[in-house]
Amino acid sequence: MPAVADRHDAPTAIQSNLAAIFISLELSRSIWLVTSLSPGSAEKMSKHSVRAGDVAALLARFSELKRKASERTGKSFPIVVIHEAGLDGFWLHRVLQSEGIESHVVDPASIATSRRRRRAKTDRIDGEALLRALLAFKRGEPRVCAMVKAPTPEEEDRRRLGRERKVLIAERVKHVNRVKGLLFSQGVSGYEPLRRDRRQRLDELTTGDGRSLPMHLKTQISRELDRLELLLDQIKRAEAERDALLAAQQAATPASPGKMLLEFRGIGAEFAASLWLEALFRQFGNRRQLASYAGLAPTPWQSGSVDHEQGVSKAGNPRLRTTLVQLAWLWLRHQPQSALALWFKERVNRNGGRLKKTTIVALARKLLVALWKYVTAGVVIEGAVMKDA
Template identity: 30%
Template sequence: MYLGIDVHKRYAQVAVMDEAGKIVEEVRVENANLDELAQRYAGAQAVLEATSNYYHIHDTLSEHLDVTVAHPKKINQIADTDKKTDRVDAKELARMLRLNSVPESYVPTEEVREARALVRGRQTLVENRTKYANKVHGLLSDHGITEDVKPLTVEGRESLRGLSIPMPFDTLLESYLDLIESLTEEIQKLDETIEECAGSLKETQLLMTIPGVSYYTALTIYAELGGIDRFDGDKEVVSYVGLNPVIRESGDSRIEGGISKRGSGRVRWLLVQAANTAVHTSNDEYLSRFYDRLASRKNSQKAIVAAARKMLVSIYHMLDRGEAYDPPGVTA
């Protein structure tokens, strides 16, 4: 039997298909009751899309079924239907599973999930703090206050609390500053947990031997890449992160454009920052020589992105071989 499971927030639409391609059952099941369905079809194959809440459902079903997780974007590109309803989607999933044509999505381990939750949670807190800092700047601008203030620093907040602006804007300012302070404290607490987590994993311990890679950068890279053995080589990792150049070929011409920017923008940004530190602060001879050679022919921005790409290639081989960072001419 082949089970196509279209998962929603509280329920799932399930289509059960037999070996001959005939639908033998269609049922809508509360997510909390999927375990009962899985037991009834124990040993069968099942497929569900990688939605926001699929981890728990995948784990529950996997106790009884052979579960495949489908890549949502890729499956929409190849699905053989123009209709979009729960029943149609469930049947299409079952059909593709029977034909062995499901584009699979990576299912991270519990360890990787925990790392992702930590670094993505921190990113959310930082984004919220930045939002309130921008509100402070907007409020000051509305009242003609143009002096340079830094609401993200202790000194900046103390200075802002000494300003005299009319009601109710003074109350709003105080609220924004309190929220920034609270979020800063939560970020610091989370940083301690992230540092502890990074120090406990062999993969992140290896990554932190790279000049310019902190515990947060190391854990983010590990969390977003997941198991390195799921990649066939360094080119696949570079493409996954979106640091691969876009190549356009036409006839005899070949034009290399900017990077594809697929995957995690946060990882790309962190790799570029790490490359900047390695080249300009940490005196990483390996990357510095590479950067200087490119910067003399191209602009510095292209050169640092290429250095970040080269660092990512090193990261792939480090994790693949279980080795610390030790390229030619560099002491880790």
């Protein structure tokens, strides 16, 4: 999930005569539903639809709304637009901003909805709910919704390197497991498709009952190896581009996050790039914002005498969260005398050796905050060993 934006300056209350035309957009693959509330319209929401992707028709509808509001009140009003973060990404948000229109992208999960067992849900209802959330946000109501901070096109494109590599690695695992499964059904085990002599060893394999591999099975495995070798080449090229990006950033900025992260023992190019491109290129106001962005913020459940913890929210960036949990396990191995590793060991011992998985998530959150403090303020992690040492 994208980072939550800082709250914009807004009046403490909106007068009955609205100072702007408020518009919500319900985006789909075929139709965009435009729900608007204009000054002088007796607080009646109007709804129109345009064909999906037709920006010209959308801007024409905005101009028509401004013209009608001007005829009713004799004044000209700015337009404020809101739509949900989703499949469309941020291109429409950038188009609206380039036209001088105030645009907001909201996290759809942050908007309050009815808790009835069966609730009505249509684009019209969602459009009205979006519009009410925008009005409350502009009034300055706290925590009414979470607005998304849109990345720049360069930031958005830059992090595709790490994400593409993760997709390629997942595909590699599928091909390797498929080859092993096909051979295991014939009584063959111990074959490693990732070894360089995979072709030669395939020719030497025999089934569990002493036969040569069946012709069609061997042909199928050969095609799997063709696809696997293509993936290995793509992974190598993606890693080369990642390393070049890190090197360019280090050359441009001496105290770059990527370079500073690589100084720690146990953090390599992949972890440094993931942490930098997924989180540490942004500005965060405090550690709670950072933990929330990673989906590592706690979610208590308290009501009367009931008081228990539900675990982390998992509402943030899933790639960053996965990377941090993996890094936390490696941190225990490569930084055993650091204050964070000692805290983990003390906490696990206190629980009698139990709850390691729960505690490692807490360590991941602490590690993220510690690394953020190091790259932004130079606060060294107590007891951490650097590679130069």
